[in-house]
Amino acid sequence: MNILKNLTVYVFVFILFLFAGCSVDDHLQPxxxxxxxxxxxxxxxxxxxxxxxxxxxxxxxxxxxxxxxxxxxxxxxxxxxxxxxxxxxxxxxxxxxxxxxxxxxxxxxxxxxxxxxxxxxxxxxxxxxxxxxxxxxxxxxxxxxxxxxxxDKIEGAAIAQTIYEQGIRGLVTIARDDAGNKGLQTSTGSSFSTLGGTVQALTPYGTSISDFTAEIAAIKAQITAFTTTYGADKVGVYLASFDECVALFKQAAADPVLSSVRWYGGDGVALSAALIGDPDAADFAISTQFFTPTFGLPxxxxxxxxxxxxxxxxxxxxxxxxxxxxxxxxxxxxxxxxxxxxxxxxxxxxxxxxxxxxxxxxxxxxxxxxxxxxxxxxxxSFDYWGIEKVGSVYQWKLVGKSN
Known part of the structure; x- marks a missing residue:
């Protein structure tokens, strides 16, 4: 009888331990x-x-x-x-x-x-x-x-200040028709005007277009007008885009007027693999001393x-x-x-x-x-990235920082 009683106690204790163990394990489940x-x-x-x-x-x-x-x-x-x-x-x-x-x-x-x-x-x-x-x-x-x-108000002010300090006085701006890029076009243009520069803001282009003939014609016309006033060395183009800039640059490269002035970009194309992956577009970026800001690492x-x-x-x-x-x-x-x-x-x-x-x-x-x-x-603050060619390889290079 004592043996049976002791066995019952042992079983009872084991069951309590088993359930207690399950509770602890359940509690520890993340x-x-x-x-x-x-x-x-x-x-x-x-x-x-x-x-x-x-x-x-x-x-x-x-x-x-x-x-x-x-x-x-x-x-x-x-x-x-x-x-x-x-x-x-x-x-x-x-x-x-x-x-x-x-x-x-x-x-x-x-x-x-x-x-x-x-x-x-x-x-x-x-x-x-x-x-x-x-x-x-x-x-x-x-x-x-x-x-x-x-x-964009912070980025626009930073890039506008840099563009103005580089001697640009006539700036053509154009952007992809989306909230972010249009905001950059507006804030950059507004800040550049406040500094004393002249801005010609072109109509943003559609988000799905691949032929930039009309946009290139409009940019060329404004470059020509600004060049008459300021001289080509004081004229720039600001493009707020994503990777579609590759197609635009490839078309722009065929026109010497578009290659005669400096180009700048918004953050949407910084460190773009697509841009350095296309030799024609990358060569145009190099020839126009193109650079683009990105949110900087301190x-x-x-x-x-x-x-x-x-x-x-x-x-x-x-x-x-x-x-x-x-x-x-x-x-x-x-x-x-x-x-x-x-x-x-x-x-x-x-x-x-x-x-x-x-x-x-x-x-x-x-x-x-x-x-x-x-x-x-x-x-x-912002880091400025341009493109360089090392041998046959195109790569992004840190070319400056905003103040």
């Missing part, structure tokens, strides 16, 4: 939070899209190691969607992911895509963090959209961003710029938001507030990630 990336992986501006996806994957690895080391029950998981820089596709992917419970989005990278998502963000109960949108028209207070790059944080650029290049073969590195910082601000909230707040206002608090306190590979009242990067 809570996975998905971050969806909306990037152009195969379309226009794919250089940023590809480095964005790589930066998200590297951040996922680093953050999950951090969480594990602290005994946190949270983990991040990233999913990438190829929007091809098309607003309709960005909306479709956003709706599908948000409908499945995603609360955080990195991207989209263009202002046109972000503008299409804007009306959907609050109802989705999600935060959207763009790494590449610059349109001033999207600087809106108290919305769940944040931008980890400076808006030297003070080189020990943070230099290894990241190397890791991204190993994964992609592409040198990431500050827009791509800002993705890594955005992922960490998301992680800090989750950590500080012990999860993801169900209330969107609470989530926004915590995200802003963490962004304003965080110092990452791109430096301090302070946001302005519109949720955009509060400040930034």
């Amino acid at each position: 809570v996975t939070i998905n971050i969806s990336g909306l990037s152009s992986l195969t379309g226009n501006w794919s250089s940023l899209g590809i480095t964005t996806q790589a930066a998200m994957e590297i951040a996922e690895e680093d953050i999950n190691s951090y969480f594990a080391g602290k005994g946190s029950s949270f983990r991040l998981s990233v999913t990438g969607y190829d929007t091809q820089l098309e607003a309709e596709k960005a909306v479709g992917f956003f709706n599908a992911a948000a409908g499945s419970g995603t609360r955080f989005f990195i991207g989209p990278q263009s202002s046109a895509e972000l503008a299409a998502l804007l009306p959907l963000t609050s109802a989705s109960n999600s935060l959207v963090i763009s790494q590449g949108s610059t349109a001033g028209s999207l600087a809106i207070a108290d919305d769940p959209v944040f931008r980890f790059c400076p808006a 030297d003070a944080y080189k020990t943070a961003w230099e290894p990241l650029i190397a890791r991204i290049k190993t994964k992609t073969g592409i040198d990431a710029d500050a827009f791509g590195i800002a993705v890594y910082d955005a992922m960490w601000v998301i992680a800090k938001t989750i950590e500080a909230s012990n999860g993801v707040p169900s209330d969107l206002n609470a989530l926004e507030s915590q995200f802003v608090t963490q962004a304003n306190a965080y110092v990452g590979a791109t430096g301090p990630t302070n946001l302005d009242t519109f949720g955009d990067r509060a400040s930034g």
Whole structure:
């Protein structure tokens, strides 16, 4: 009888231990939070899209190691969607992911895509963090959209100052017909005029055209007019574009008038693999001393961003710029938001507030990630990239920085 009683006690204790073990194991099972990336992986501006996806994957690895080391029950998981820089596709992917419970989005990278998502963000109960949108028209207070790059007013002022300091007095501007590039055309032209220069803003061209005959004729006519007034050495062309600049440059290369003046670009073509991959377009860029700004990486944080650029290049073969590195910082601000909230707040206002608090306190590979009242990067400097030919190889080269 005692043996049976003891056996019953042992079995009872074993069962308690078994259930207790299951509870502990269940408790330790990590809570996975998905971050969806909306990037152009195969379309226009794919250089940023590809480095964005790589930066998200590297951040996922680093953050999950951090969480594990602290005994946190949270983990991040990233999913990438190829929007091809098309607003309709960005909306479709956003709706599908948000409908499945995603609360955080990195991207989209263009202002046109972000503008299409804007009306959907609050109802989705999600935060959207763009790494590449610059349109001033999207600087809106108290919305769940944040931008980890400076808006076009900052970039436009910087490039206009540089163009003016190079002696240009007559500037022809033209842009792709989307919110981001038109915003850059407007802000650059406005700043250049304020400095004392003269601007002729041409009508933006369609997003799907491939024949730039009409645009080239219009640019040529204005170059000719400005040359009469100022001389060719004081005339420039500012083009805010994506990779379609390759087709435009190839056509422009056939006309000596267009090659007689300096050309400048917006950030949408900086470090473009498509541009250095086409010899005719690249030769035109070299002959016109073309350069383009990109959100700059501060030297003070080189020990943070230099290894990241190397890791991204190993994964992609592409040198990431500050827009791509800002993705890594955005992922960490998301992680800090989750950590500080012990999860993801169900209330969107609470989530926004915590995200802003963490962004304003965080110092990452791109430096301090302070946001302005519109949720955009509060400040930034710019690197200027031109193209050089080394042997038979075309490559991007850092040619200067904004003041």
